[in-house]
Amino acid sequence: MPESDPQAPPAQPGDRHSGSVKAWDAPTRIFHWLLVILITVSWATYEYSEALDDPVLKWHRWSGLLILTLLVWRLLWGVFGSSTARFSNFIPTPRGLVAYASAIRFGCQPKYLGHNPLGAMMIAALVALLLTQAVLGLFTVEHNDLTAGPLYRYLSEAGRKAATSWHRFLFEEVTLWFIGIHILANVAYAVFRREPLIKAMISGRKPASDYADARTLGSVPRPMLRAGLLLALSAVIVFGGIWAAGGKFLQMRLW
Amino acid sequence: MLRSLVIGLLTFITVTSAVAQNLEVIKARKDLLGDMGDAAKQPGKMMKQEIPFNADAVKASLDVFIAKASKLPEMFPEDSKSGGKTEALPALWDNKDDVTSRFKKLVETAKAAKDNVADEFDFMDTWPKVVGNCGGCHKKYRAEKK
Numbered sequence: 001m002p003e004s005d006p007q008a009p010p011a012q013p014g015d016r017h018s019g020s021v022k023a024w025d026a027p028t029r030i031f032h033w034l035l036v037i038l039i040t041v042s043w044a045t046y047e048y049s050e051a052l053d054d055p056v057l058k059w060h061r062w063s064g065l066l067i068l069t070l071l072v073w074r075l076l077w078g079v080f081g082s083s084t085a086r087f088s089n090f091i092p093t094p095r096g097l098v099a100y101a102s103a104i105r106f107g108c109q110p111k112y113l114g115h116n117p118l119g120a121m122m123i124a125a126l127v128a129l130l131l132t133q134a135v136l137g138l139f140t141v142e143h144n145d146l147t148a149g150p151l152y153r154y155l156s157e158a159g160r161k162a163a164t165s166w167h168r169f170l171f172e173e174v175t176l177w178f179i180g181i182h183i184l185a186n187v188a189y190a191v192f193r194r195e196p197l198i199k200a201m202i203s204g205r206k207p208a209s210d211y212a213d214a215r216t217l218g219s220v221p222r223p224m225l226r227a228g229l230l231l232a233l234s235a236v237i238v239f240g241g242i243w244a245a246g247g248k249f250l251q252m253r254l255w
Numbered sequence: 256m257l258r259s260l261v262i263g264l265l266t267f268i269t270v271t272s273a274v275a276q277n278l279e280v281i282k283a284r285k286d287l288l289g290d291m292g293d294a295a296k297q298p299g300k301m302m303k304q305e306i307p308f309n310a311d312a313v314k315a316s317l318d319v320f321i322a323k324a325s326k327l328p329e330m331f332p333e334d335s336k337s338g339g340k341t342e343a344l345p346a347l348w349d350n351k352d353d354v355t356s357r358f359k360k361l362v363e364t365a366k367a368a369k370d371n372v373a374d375e376f377d378f379m380d381t382w383p384k385v386v387g388n389c390g391g392c393h394k395k396y397r398a399e400k401k
Contacts (some may be wrong), residue, residue, distance in 0.1 A: 047394075049387075049390070050387065050391035050394070052388065053387075055383040055384065055386065055387030055390055099275075127372075143390065143393065144295060145299030145302070145303070146382070146385045146390075147302065147303065147383075148303055168399070250304070251302075251379065251383075
């Protein structure tokens with residue numbers, strides 16, 4: 001399906017997308033919701049491993065590896081993807097961040113088709129946190145010594161315990177808070193600013209408006225094919241990297 | 256003055272004897288749990304393919320589990336909720352029946368496992384079922400280690 005140009009003129013009456021413009025490409029949206037699902041799966045498969053009869057946490061470890069693959073893909077997509085997904089287009093300068101935060105105080109902040117500067121910082125923080133979390137998982141040891149992340153042997157026993165402890169601490173005490181703030185901020189924008197950010201992450205479109213970042217926008221050709229190739233590359237980087245580093249995928253058989 | 260001293264002394268003796276009693280049982284159960292932790296180390300290394308599978312070593316570990324876990328249901332009296340660096344959470348005493356049944360299940364699973372660790376493949380399937388009982392209990396009733 002061809003991507004519509006965010007800079008295209010407003011849609012005409014009768015147009016299926018009348019009054020809206022393209023904001024997020026399909027790969028970015030699929031990434032976002034897959035990540036939501038996999039984070040939930042990772043939490044549930046750890047928390048309810050006993051009920052799932054999975055003491056070796058194979059589902060949790062698979063989910064973690066898939067999250068790591070997705071995050072590597074997101075880094076690549078931040079360089080080779082569509083304009084609103086590119087880091088160079090949305091990571092703000094300190095001055096831009098302060099200007100946006102100041103504008104919020106006076107209720108006159110500009111609208112962005114992609115991430116606004118504060119939202120961009122949240123996305124960068126979440127990606128960094130989840131990457132750290134996922135990489136730590138490669139070095140953790142299950143607390144009954146039943147199984148371990150594929151690279152656990154590269155750390156001393158004390159190092160593994162520290163990695164395991166941080167793996168859990170980061171999620172429960174830091175990442176969950178960031179996720180909560182991220183959700184609340186999106187709801188607040190929808191309620192108080194009438195900017196349907198959550199809906200846009202589903203449909204890919206935002207209401208036509210005077211967006212501050214409109215001049216930098218543009219889509220890439222064949223985004224799904226490009227995303228698929230980058231996903232394959234991400235899988236090679238993650239699984240191939242672990243394998244090349246001598247990692248062991250212990251008890252990962254699902255059936 | 257004398258009466259205050261006597262009351263203070265009696266209170267001190269009562270409190271310290273109660274704490275001493277706590278410490279005794281807390282230490283005893285920590286030792287039992289520690290022995291089980293030590294017994295799990297060799298099979299843990301076998302699970303992670305760090306050392307070769309050894310059926311006799313696994314059975315010896317299972318014997319430790321059976322012996323120690325059998326004693327544990329009696330090791331959580333009401334006066335052992337705190338002190339002695341116990342890691343047991345208060346929730347444990349609110350769910351004593353669950354805790355007791357978990358220790359019984361651990362013993363039964365360990366007994367059954369002794370007949371089912373003849374080779375490495377059986378061991379890989381069986382050992383997680385035994386030690387998985389520990390993990391479920393720790394998640395609910397043991398304080399997170401810092």
